[in-house]
Amino acid sequence: MDLKQIAKETAKTLQSYLTYQALRTVLAQLGETNPPLAHWLQNFSAGKIQDGEAYIEELFLEKSDLALRIMTVREHIAAEVIEFLPEMVRTGIQQANMEQRRQHLERITQLNLSSPSPKTEKQIISDPNLDNLSN
């Protein structure tokens, strides 16, 4: 596992994703102030935002003021939200892992309870602890 490479690729993906969020923000602003330009930007951006840098570069050639605006917004968004991400993601993954394991446990327990062998059935009836599992 090349953690350094993973960190680099993740940072690049995050950078592109924040560029996409900046585009969405600018689109919402233009929707209020200049709907035709919002419409143009929406059409221009469709399917182009996977690689944030290539997208900005292309937009510069068409409408440099919009490219500059999205760049300013993504820098602002990064400055505001990025410090909260590590804790959010760490907690998010831990909770998601716990929830997935819980659901899995529930599924295999229900599976065993719904088609029990005679022996297992007897055990369920006689063991009050196992009754709780069927809830």
Place this chain on the structure above:
Amino acid sequence: MDLKQIAKETAKTLQSYLTYQALRTVLAQLGETNPPLAHWLQNFSAGKIQDGEAYIEELFLEKSDLALRIMTVREHIAAEVIEFLPEMVRTGIQQANMEQRRQHLERITQLNLSSPSPKTEKQIISDPNLDNLSN
């Protein structure tokens, strides 16, 4: 701009992306130890990894040991790389913005130099500072 909402969406995206990186890691490991299973996992995962949690849930129903393994790996990756991301992304965006602005400046300067008005042309010839810009 709803920064709280952006932070939430970004954290979710990052969580899915780290799940994808965990899948890639497990695929590489299985490629060494169990190529048929690697092949199966590759096929199973194609086009499913956009939503990390839905993907893990589906994988649990097919091969729970692989789901558990990917979950363990993503938690490990997150623990190792996530603290470096804020600085990497902040710097990445600042540098990319600077580079995009520099390229834009270069383009509009070259544009002016390649089709100069008579007056501009005279100015270029007489001004040694502007000569540097054409390089």
